Amino acid sequence: MALAVAERRRQDREVVPPAPAKDRYRWWGPLAVALFAGVLRLWNLGYPHAFVFDETYYPKDAWSLWEQGYESAWPDNANQLILGDPQVIPLSHAAAFIAHPPLGKWIIGLGTHFWGLHPFGWRIAVAVLGTLSVLMVARIGRRLFRSTLIGCVAGLLLAVDGLQFVMSRVGLLDGVSAFLVLGAFGALLVDRDRTRDLLRAARAEGGLAADRIGLGLRPWRLAAGVLLGAACAVKWTGAPVLLVLTVLVLLWDQAGRRAAGARRARRSTLRRDLWPAVLSMPVAALAAYLLSWTGWLATSGGYGRHWADDRAGLSPDSVLGIPLPQVSMSWVPAPLRSLWHYHAEIWGFNTNLHSPHTYQSNPWSWLVQGRPVSMYWEQLQPGQRGCTASGGCASQILALGTPFLWWTACFALAYALYRWFFRRDWRSGALLAAVAAVYLPWFQYQERTVFSFYMVVLVPFLCLAVAQMLGAMLGPAGSTPSRRRWGAAGAGLIVLAIIGCFAFFLPLYTAEVIPMSDWHARMWFTSWI
Structure with a gap:
C-alpha cells in the first residue's frame, strides 16, 4: 500500500498542465519588462x-x-586609427591565432557591417541579444x-542585474553565449x-501504451541542440551545458513515461528515446558548430x-619539444585535419593560460561577487569633461552583479536544492x-586566469531561482488573504531593494563621471577596487 501511494504521488508531481493558463498579460507583461531592459541597454550605447x-x-x-x-x-x-577615424580601417590579410571559435564574432560583426567599426556598431548586436x-x-x-x-x-530581476547589464553593453562574447544557452533551456x-501531452494520452489508454509509445519528431529539442552547438561555436563553455541538458532531457523522458504508467520506464527510454536524443542534441550541435567555421574552411588565408597540406596525420609534430608519431589520416580531407590541429592549439592555449591579471579571481568568490572586473577606468581632474568636484572625478565600467540580487540568489539556490532533494521538484532540479x-566546470581551473564576468551565462538561472523563492514567499493561490498580503509585502521589499541597489551602482555600469567621494562610497569592499 505504501509503495502504491508513493508511486501515485510521484505520478502526480510529473503530471502538470501542458502549458500555463492563458491570460491577457502572457505577452504584454514580458514585453513591457523587455522594453524597460532595452531602453536601459540601448541608451547612449556608443x-x-x-x-x-x-x-x-x-x-x-x-x-x-x-x-x-x-x-x-x-x-x-589600429586602436588609435579606428577610434580616430572609423573610415580608416588598417586591415591586414595576415592571419592571426584566435583562441575562440568564430560565431560570436560573426554576430558582433553584424553590427559593424551595418553601422561601421565604432563603439555603437560593435555593441548593438550584443545589446539586442541581452x-x-x-x-x-x-x-x-x-512556463516553468x-x-x-x-x-x-524573473525578467525584471535580469533587467536590473549589473553584470548582465554591463555585458549587454560591450562587444564581448559572453553575452552571446548567455543568450544561446538560455534559448536552448x-x-x-x-x-x-x-511530450507530456503525448504521454498523458498514453496514460489514458492504459496497459503498455506508455512503454511502447514513440514521442515522434521533436523540433524544439532539435532547436535546443542547434542552439547549444551555436553556444559552443561562441565559447567552448557551451560543451558542459550540452552534456548536462542532454542527460536532463533523457531523465525527463524517463520520468514522464513512469508517470504515464510505464512498467519499464528506464528500458523504454533507452530503447525509444536515447538515440533520437543523441541525434537531435549532440549530433545537431556538432553540425551547427562546424557550420560556424564555414568562413575559415571556404577561404585559404x-x-x-594549410597545416595538413603536406601531412598525413592529425596530431601536432611535437609536444613540449618531444616528437610525436604521426598516424596516417590521409582519408580525412586536409582542411578538416587542419581544423583539428587548430583546435588542439586552441585547447592548449585555453587550458594553460596562467598570465597574471589584476582582476582575475577564483570561482569560489563568484557567487558573492568577491572580485568584479573593472573594464574601463578614467580618473579626471576638476574641469575635465564636466568634473566639478574639488577632489576630482572617476569614470568606470565595473562588471559587478547587483549585490543584493546575487546575495539573495545564494539563498534561492539553497531553497531550490531543498525543493529538489526533499520535494523532488523537477523545476528546481532543472535550474540546479x-x-x-x-x-562547476570552472573549479577544475584553479590556476588558470579566469574572471567573474564569465558568470553572465549563469545570471538568468539565478534570477529564475530567486523568482521561484519569491513565489514561495507569496504563497499558493489557496492561501489566506493575510498570508498572501504578508508574503507579497516581503517579496515586494526584496524586489524593490534589488532595483534600488541597481540604481545606486548604475553610474559604475555606464562610465558616468562622478566625484571621487561618490565612487569611494560604492566601493563596499577593498576587493572591488
Whole structure:
C-alpha cells in the first residue's frame, strides 16, 4: 500500500498542465519588462568612445570575418586609427591565432557591417541579444512556474542585474553565449510540455501504451541542440551545458513515461528515446558548430588553414619539444585535419593560460561577487569633461552583479536544492542542473586566469531561482488573504531593494563621471577596487 501511494504521488508531481493558463498579460507583461531592459541597454550605447576591456580583440576579429572570412592580424596602432577615424580601417590579410571559435564574432560583426567599426556598431548586436534574454527569461519563468507574475519578476530581476547589464553593453562574447544557452533551456521546456501531452494520452489508454509509445519528431529539442552547438561555436563553455541538458532531457523522458504508467520506464527510454536524443542534441550541435567555421574552411588565408597540406596525420609534430608519431589520416580531407590541429592549439592555449591579471579571481568568490572586473577606468581632474568636484572625478565600467540580487540568489539556490532533494521538484532540479553545467566546470581551473564576468551565462538561472523563492514567499493561490498580503509585502521589499541597489551602482555600469567621494562610497569592499 505504501509503495502504491508513493508511486501515485510521484505520478502526480510529473503530471502538470501542458502549458500555463492563458491570460491577457502572457505577452504584454514580458514585453513591457523587455522594453524597460532595452531602453536601459540601448541608451547612449556608443559611450564611452573607446575599446572596453577585451573589445580591443573581438570587434576587430568580427570586422575581419565579415571582410575576408577569417581573423586577421592588426597593426599596433589600429586602436588609435579606428577610434580616430572609423573610415580608416588598417586591415591586414595576415592571419592571426584566435583562441575562440568564430560565431560570436560573426554576430558582433553584424553590427559593424551595418553601422561601421565604432563603439555603437560593435555593441548593438550584443545589446539586442541581452534585451531579448530578458524577454526569454520572463516567458521561461511563466512556463516553468505556471505564473505570468513570477515570470515577469524573473525578467525584471535580469533587467536590473549589473553584470548582465554591463555585458549587454560591450562587444564581448559572453553575452552571446548567455543568450544561446538560455534559448536552448527554454526550447527544452517547450519540448517537455509537448511530450507530456503525448504521454498523458498514453496514460489514458492504459496497459503498455506508455512503454511502447514513440514521442515522434521533436523540433524544439532539435532547436535546443542547434542552439547549444551555436553556444559552443561562441565559447567552448557551451560543451558542459550540452552534456548536462542532454542527460536532463533523457531523465525527463524517463520520468514522464513512469508517470504515464510505464512498467519499464528506464528500458523504454533507452530503447525509444536515447538515440533520437543523441541525434537531435549532440549530433545537431556538432553540425551547427562546424557550420560556424564555414568562413575559415571556404577561404585559404585563415590561421593554420594549410597545416595538413603536406601531412598525413592529425596530431601536432611535437609536444613540449618531444616528437610525436604521426598516424596516417590521409582519408580525412586536409582542411578538416587542419581544423583539428587548430583546435588542439586552441585547447592548449585555453587550458594553460596562467598570465597574471589584476582582476582575475577564483570561482569560489563568484557567487558573492568577491572580485568584479573593472573594464574601463578614467580618473579626471576638476574641469575635465564636466568634473566639478574639488577632489576630482572617476569614470568606470565595473562588471559587478547587483549585490543584493546575487546575495539573495545564494539563498534561492539553497531553497531550490531543498525543493529538489526533499520535494523532488523537477523545476528546481532543472535550474540546479543548468547552474551546475555553467558554474562547476570552472573549479577544475584553479590556476588558470579566469574572471567573474564569465558568470553572465549563469545570471538568468539565478534570477529564475530567486523568482521561484519569491513565489514561495507569496504563497499558493489557496492561501489566506493575510498570508498572501504578508508574503507579497516581503517579496515586494526584496524586489524593490534589488532595483534600488541597481540604481545606486548604475553610474559604475555606464562610465558616468562622478566625484571621487561618490565612487569611494560604492566601493563596499577593498576587493572591488
